[in-house]
Amino acid sequence: MSQALYRKWRPQTWEAVIGQPHVISTLRNALAAGRVAHAYLFAGPRGTGKTTTARLLAKAVNCLEEDLSNRPCGKCEPCLAVSQGRFLDLIEIDAASNTSVDDVRDLRDKINFAPNQGRYKVYIIDEVHMLSTAAFNALLKTLEEPPPHAIFILATTEVHKIPATVLSRCQRHEFRRIPLQEIVAQLTQMSTEEGIQAEPEALTLIARQSTGAMRDAISLLDQLASTGKKITLEMAQNVLGAAASQSVLAVVEALIARQAGPGLDRIHEALDGGSDARQLTRQIVDYLRDVLLIKLGDVKQVDGTAEVKALMEQHARQLSASELLRLIRIFNYSAGEARNAWQPSLPLELAFVEALESLTNAAESVPTGPTSSGQNLSRAPTKTAISPPPKAQATPPASETSDETAPASGSADAQANKRLAEAWPQILHLVRQQSQPAYATLNSSTSRLLSGDHLTLSFASNLLKGKMERPENLSLLQNALKQVLGRELMIRCVVDTTRRDSVPQGVDEDGMVAAALRDLGGELVDIN
Amino acid sequence: MREITKSSTIIARRLPILRVCAKIVGMNWGVIGHEWAVQLLSEQIAQKRLRHAYLITGPRGVGRRTLALRLTQALNCLAPPEPGQPCRACRACLQIERMQYPDLLVVQAEQEGGTLKVDQVREMQRSLSLHPYEGRYRVALLLRFEEAHPSAMNALLKTLEEPASQVVLLLTAESAERLLPTIVSRCETLRLRPLPLEQVSRGLQEEWGAPEDQAHLLAHISGGRPGLALQLHLEPERLQQRQAWLTDLLRLLTFSRKERFDYIEPLTKERSVLRSALNVWLSFWRDILIKTCGAVAPITNLDYQQEIEQLAARLDRSAALGVVSAVENALSLVDQNVNPRLVGEVLTLDLPKI
Numbered sequence: 001m002s003q004a005l006y007r008k009w010r011p012q013t014w015e016a017v018i019g020q021p022h023v024i025s026t027l028r029n030a031l032a033a034g035r036v037a038h039a040y041l042f043a044g045p046r047g048t049g050k051t052t053t054a055r056l057l058a059k060a061v062n063c064l065e066e067d068l069s070n071r072p073c074g075k076c077e078p079c080l081a082v083s084q085g086r087f088l089d090l091i092e093i094d095a096a097s098n099t100s101v102d103d104v105r106d107l108r109d110k111i112n113f114a115p116n117q118g119r120y121k122v123y124i125i126d127e128v129h130m131l132s133t134a135a136f137n138a139l140l141k142t143l144e145e146p147p148p149h150a151i152f153i154l155a156t157t158e159v160h161k162i163p164a165t166v167l168s169r170c171q172r173h174e175f176r177r178i179p180l181q182e183i184v185a186q187l188t189q190m191s192t193e194e195g196i197q198a199e200p201e202a203l204t205l206i207a208r209q210s211t212g213a214m215r216d217a218i219s220l221l222d223q224l225a226s227t228g229k230k231i232t233l234e235m236a237q238n239v240l241g242a243a244a245s246q247s248v249l250a251v252v253e254a255l256i257a258r259q260a261g262p263g264l265d266r267i268h269e270a271l272d273g274g275s276d277a278r279q280l281t282r283q284i285v286d287y288l289r290d291v292l293l294i295k296l297g298d299v300k301q302v303d304g305t306a307e308v309k310a311l312m313e314q315h316a317r318q319l320s321a322s323e324l325l326r327l328i329r330i331f332n333y334s335a336g337e338a339r340n341a342w343q344p345s346l347p348l349e350l351a352f353v354e355a356l357e358s359l360t361n362a363a364e365s366v367p368t369g370p371t372s373s374g375q376n377l378s379r380a381p382t383k384t385a386i387s388p389p390p391k392a393q394a395t396p397p398a399s400e401t402s403d404e405t406a407p408a409s410g411s412a413d414a415q416a417n418k419r420l421a422e423a424w425p426q427i428l429h430l431v432r433q434q435s436q437p438a439y440a441t442l443n444s445s446t447s448r449l450l451s452g453d454h455l456t457l458s459f460a461s462n463l464l465k466g467k468m469e470r471p472e473n474l475s476l477l478q479n480a481l482k483q484v485l486g487r488e489l490m491i492r493c494v495v496d497t498t499r500r501d502s503v504p505q506g507v508d509e510d511g512m513v514a515a516a517l518r519d520l521g522g523e524l525v526d527i528n
Numbered sequence: 529m530r531e532i533t534k535s536s537t538i539i540a541r542r543l544p545i546l547r548v549c550a551k552i553v554g555m556n557w558g559v560i561g562h563e564w565a566v567q568l569l570s571e572q573i574a575q576k577r578l579r580h581a582y583l584i585t586g587p588r589g590v591g592r593r594t595l596a597l598r599l600t601q602a603l604n605c606l607a608p609p610e611p612g613q614p615c616r617a618c619r620a621c622l623q624i625e626r627m628q629y630p631d632l633l634v635v636q637a638e639q640e641g642g643t644l645k646v647d648q649v650r651e652m653q654r655s656l657s658l659h660p661y662e663g664r665y666r667v668a669l670l671l672r673f674e675e676a677h678p679s680a681m682n683a684l685l686k687t688l689e690e691p692a693s694q695v696v697l698l699l700t701a702e703s704a705e706r707l708l709p710t711i712v713s714r715c716e717t718l719r720l721r722p723l724p725l726e727q728v729s730r731g732l733q734e735e736w737g738a739p740e741d742q743a744h745l746l747a748h749i750s751g752g753r754p755g756l757a758l759q760l761h762l763e764p765e766r767l768q769q770r771q772a773w774l775t776d777l778l779r780l781l782t783f784s785r786k787e788r789f790d791y792i793e794p795l796t797k798e799r800s801v802l803r804s805a806l807n808v809w810l811s812f813w814r815d816i817l818i819k820t821c822g823a824v825a826p827i828t829n830l831d832y833q834q835e836i837e838q839l840a841a842r843l844d845r846s847a848a849l850g851v852v853s854a855v856e857n858a859l860s861l862v863d864q865n866v867n868p869r870l871v872g873e874v875l876t877l878d879l880p881k882i
Contacts, residue, residue, distance in 0.1 A: 004579050007690065046710045096682035097650060127710075130682045157710055216713045222579070223716045226572045238564065241719050260845060261822030268825040276719055278705070336705075343751055343828075344587050344703075344722065346814060350856070353821060353849050510881060518786060 005225075006218040009190060010052055012074055012083060017049050017056070018186055018214070019178030026173070027053070031060050032069040037171045039143050039152040041128075043159035044175025047213030050155040053175075054124045057153060058082060058090045062118035078118050089115040091123050096130040104131070104138040111142060111150050121150045128154040129161035136163050143169045177212025180204075186214065187221055191231075196221070198231035205236050241276025248283045249311065251352070252291075255327065256318050260356055267348060277345045281335040285328055291315050292324045323359060330355045416450045423484045424448065430480040438473045446496050455481070455489045458496035465493045557598040558616060559591055560731040560754040561723035568718070569599055570612035578603075579716045581688050581697040583673075585704050586720030589756030592700040595720065596669055600624050600632055603696065604663035620663060631663040636671035641800065641863075644676035649683045656687065656695050666695050673699045674706035681708045688714045722752030725826060732757055748830040751811070773808045774832055781882040788876035796868040803862050806875075810855045816840050817848040839882070847880060854878035 011017045014024050023042075030036055040057070042050040056072065059082040065073035072079050081087035093107070107123070115121045125131075131139070143152060143166065154170060156162060187203045190196075202224070210216035224231045224239060237244065247270035254263030270280055290302045294309070295316040302309060319327070334351035432439035444464050445457045459465040467473065474491055481489050507513050507527070516522040557566045565584075572578050582599070584592045601614035601621045608614060614621050623629040635652050637644040652668055660666045670676070670684075688697060688711065697715075704712045704719075729747035731754055732738040738746065738761055749770070750757035760767050780788055796802050815827040819840035827836060840848070858875040862868055 046713045094683075094686035096679070096685050097653065097687075099679070099683075127682055127685050130679065213709075213713055219713065219716060223568075226575070226577045226579075227568060228571065228575060239568075241721070260820075261824070264818060264821050264823035264825055268823075271721070272724060274721065276721065278703070343811070343814065346810075346852075346856070349814070349817070350849070350852060353817060353845065354853075357846050357849060515785060518784065 004219070005190070005194070005222040006215045009218060011049070011056070013072070014056060017053060019182050020049055020053070020175055023053060023173045023175060027057060027060075028069065031071055034068060036061055036151065038146050038150065039170040040154065041159070041162070041167065041170035041172045042153065042155045042175060043172065044157070045177055045213060046157055047210070047215030047217075048175040048178060049214065050157075050175055051124070051126060053173075054126075054153040054155055055082065055090070058087075058120075058122035058124065058151075061120045061122065061151060062087070062089065081117070087117065089118045089121045091121065093123065093125045094127065095125045096127040099130050099132050099135060101132060101134040101138045104135045108138070108142050112147055115149050119149070122153065123150065124153045124155065126155045127157075129156040129158040133163070136166055140165055140169070178214055179212070180207050183207040183210065183212070183214060183217050187217060190218070191221065191225070194225070196225040196231065197229075198224075199233050201233040202231045202236040205233060205240065205242065209240055209242075238274055241274065241279040243270045243273070243275035243280045243283055245283075245287075245308070247273075247275065247280065248287050251280075251284060252287060252315060255352070255355055255359065256315065258356060258360060260353065263352055263356070264349060267345070267352060271345050277348045278335055281331055281348050281351065285331045285335055287312075288324060288328045288331065291319070292321065292328065295319075295321050295324060326358050327355050330358065413451050419485065420448060420450050420455075426484050427477070427480045430483060431476050434476050434480075435473075437467075438476050441467045441473060442477060450489075453488070453490050454492055456492045456494060458494050460496065462495055465495050468493050557595075557602065557614065559594055559598055561727050562591060562595060562720055565595060565718045565720065566598070569595075570602060572612075573602055574610075574612035578696070580691050580695060581699070581715040583699045583701065583704065583707075583712060583715035583717045584720060585701050585717060587702065587722065587751075587753060589750065589753040589759065590720045590722060591753075591755055592720055593669075593671060594755070595718070596698040596700060597624055597627070599698065600629070600665075600667045600669070600696075603665045603667065604629070604631065627669075629663070630661040631666045633666070633668045634671065635668065637675040640672065640675075641803075642675060644670070644673065644680050646677055646680040646683050649676070649680045653683070653687050657692055660694055664694070668695070668697045670697065670699045672701065673711075674701045674703070678708070681711055685710055685714070723754060725752055728752055728754050728757050732761060736761060745830050748826060748828055749811075751828055769804075770808050771831075773805045774812060774829065777809050777812060778835060780876065781879060785877065788879070789873055792872040792876050793869060796872040799862060799868050802868050802872060803859065806855055806859045806862065810852065810859065812836070813848065813852045813855055816843065817845070817852050820845045820848045842882065843880060851879065 014028055017024055040054075042054060044050055059072040059074075059079050061071075062078040062082070063071035063073055064076040064078060065071050072082075074080075074083070078087060082090055093103075111121065111123075146152065152170070154162075154166075159167075159172075184200075184203050184207045187198075187207060188200070191198045191203070198221075203221075206217055206220045206224070209220060220236075220240070221231075224236060229235075236242070247266060250266040251263055251270075254260075254266055267280070271277055290304070291312050293299070293301050294312050299309070302312065304312070316324075331351050334347040337347050428439060428443060431442055441464060442457075445459055445468070447458045449456045449458075457468065459468065477491060478489065481487070507517070507524075513524075513527060517524060557570070559566055582596075584596055586592050598614060601616060601624045602608070602612055604620050604624065605614040605616075606618040606620045616622075616625070620629060624632055627634050633652055633655055635644065635648050652670075656666060656668055658666070673681070676684075685708075691697060699707075699711070699715060701707055704717055725744075725747040728750060729740075729743045732743035732746060733740060736743075736758070742761070743757075746757040746760050749760060749767075760770075776791065780791060783791065795805055811828040812832065815829055815832075815836045816839050818825050818827060819836055820843060827833065829836065843851075854875060858871050861871045
């Protein structure tokens, strides 16, 4: 198995570390002056050289070269040993695998022994953010005052997870993302030395893709080179899933022309051609960003050929700055979304349609749910139907939840029904004082209808009806009715199998009022 | 104990599918599609430029695990017909196919939607420090690595960067974005994409004797994912379940709110069932969205084309967009451990009434 290029090309001298001059010069000056600190913290994004610098520092402090400023020499025994990974006094700890306080105690027990080979024992604690809180705390005293022969180098990508007490005991160095040009230069140099043929455009694409992380860039180069053929831009696009710039242009133009169908079809063509949906989304964001920059008059930051710039200027004229901003936000959100479970292309499709919607109804924000369009329509007629007071229903049991089975037989009954409805809570209350089960059963009746001396109670099931028909329950209710209404009533129980959720006439089937009646168990008092 | 039996039944259930994939052979390692990836890997093996860590990403059922197993076979085959090609007949190849090879360590969450724990990674690391037992390479296969606990991912970092020699780590995940960036940057990433529908359909017909209509339909439903299409072909009850859900969805649109709540309640008892139903519905609404936009892109639910077109004619674009986003949102909420019944009920409120 050949070694991955990023391992093979791990810098072995200070000069070979690229993109971090501020860190390297500080460390070299410290070495030259013989003022090496006892604890360092290297923080920064992935692939920017933290572990590499840590190993170089370990090498330098143990180097036998006379001239301090020339360390590490790379020729003496300790330097070679470090390079080959067999130097006994370089202890590299994977803090993500050894997170516990016991691991730190073990370290503390051993640190007092003098170094075996070199001048210093160097502890490189990589991925240090994964140490547990207890482990960090156990380390504090050692980190503050280690034995004179020990140097700690902590490395992490997530510096915010390190406790402040640890931060304050270390000399902290921030690693930055490596600029595009430096990555391209490094890749070019590597490819010539490795005998890899590559188009400059392909290398630029790789560098852009790696977003400032050298390891990502070298990995990609390695992957593309493994076929042994010349690396072309097309091949790089294929492996990266990057779409040709025509696809991006086609999608943007469909957006400007407000063409939904053709736009979606362009997207699908690009995806069928081998582009990655997320990648395409990012490319669209990049393009729109450039257009925005041009719109704001910052042409210098945009790189591209004269033709591309001319096109961008044309697009910049067709879209307003706020529209551009909205589009960028929508696509950017979709590019960052982690989910793509069912259909990888779905987030992009959604973003595209959403973007179109936001362009077409420019004033409003994008609708987030179907309710906004689906129910506004049905709500509008509700108002018109209700606002004139329903005359036919004014006197009949409008205050009842009873349904179409209750046609008003006479105004006397209607009056009585109205009184019953008003008094019903009071009756329930009386029954409740006597017996909780009777109250519960009574409360489950779906409608009550008074005609003459007969009170008809409807129940949703036979079970409930049977419960109500028990003599003790009936007598309880009769007493309560007598107390409140002042009259003796015959009680009849029926099972009402008709749909409970039908609503009185004049109330819109799909409106708010119907929903309140049906789903929330509301009672109709008055409609304004 | 129960969990162990559970996971083993899952493996047992998936075995026939594996064998099925194995039958679809060509010089292409017996993988449907992904020629570029197979070519890349076999050339790397042939030229001895193999890398120590690969990350294979793609949607479920697209062939990530199949590709990883084939790569393992190609690495450890006892009698490779030519360098970089597995014979798929020798003992080692057969054992790898069944994931019973001593030098193949399979690490995955106990069940789909579960969590891959840090202890599993540590145990694997110990085992990876040993020399291969009988093969040329010791291969660690970490399946569905997006399910790994963050500490498990972190625990893997150093091993992933510089493992022992003769060790190859293969990771599969839904997308690279769901892993730590530090993991991704240490691997060579192979992004598997859904295949052209025609290719899936042809594969089903030629290797599985599926009737043309059926193969065509399955290719559409699977959205270009051969593993899923095959699963549907071999387990017709899944196909029936899907149809039941779609029919229910159409019925649901005519229901009142109360009836919708009544319908959704039993469906939300089991999170995984709800998830599958939502996925089916999502594909259906996406089809409607595509139709309302007037695009000619292929739709997923070919057997419901008529209904989709009818619905598309009645809804406008923003309504369709709203429903798709609502279903998507519901799906992500289900994964985020929100009360499934609540999610289901809210979703039914968001469905339009026809």
